[in-house]
Amino acid sequence: AQTVTQSQPEMSVQEAETVTLSCTYDTSESDYYLFWYKQPPSRQMILVIRQEAYKQQNATENRFSVNFQKAAKSFSLKISDSQLGDAAMYFCAYRSARGQGNLIFGKGTKLSVKP
């Protein structure tokens, strides 16, 4: 069975600085997708960024980028120029390329942004 591990329960960053959230996963599959979701206090899960395992190039979405290391099964999220609105829980998630599209989540990292 696949597992997702986020080893940082809480992180803090100064506004305008850069922060990196860690995620590792375990799978025997070669084809899959990885995601970072943001959960603000409103509780709704919002997709931040996705990465297809077959792509070597790291995904980027504006201030958000990932460092995908397939051999190491590592998928970290870098947030540049952090803003107060980035404060939230961040969940790393895995989805098999087979099956019905369900997501396997890590335990999350609570990010605080200091003004």
Next chain:
Amino acid sequence: EPEVTQTPSHQVTQMGQEVILRCVPISNHLYFYWYRQILGQKVEFLVSFYNNEISEKSEIFDDQFSVERPDGSNFTLKIRSTKLEDSAMYFCASTLTGVNTEAFFGQGTRLTVV
């Protein structure tokens, strides 16, 4: 922008009572999911639903749970006899085609069993 909507936002129920949580997925989506998040813990997959039947379920999704798409728009999760440990946030999600498309989540229903 299309969105997944869930009702109610908060439900309080007595232990042993039946509850139905409702979701309206995005209209052209084909795959539907329920997830659960116990307070302070990670989000856990419960069940996926496609073509009017359960396509996959986790070990959490036991005989106390059932899902239904009664009218082509609503997608419901029923808990037959609630237990204290069923208290959690329940999230509905939908995807257009399953594995290679984005999952859109609703805002969740907070279920409190007393």
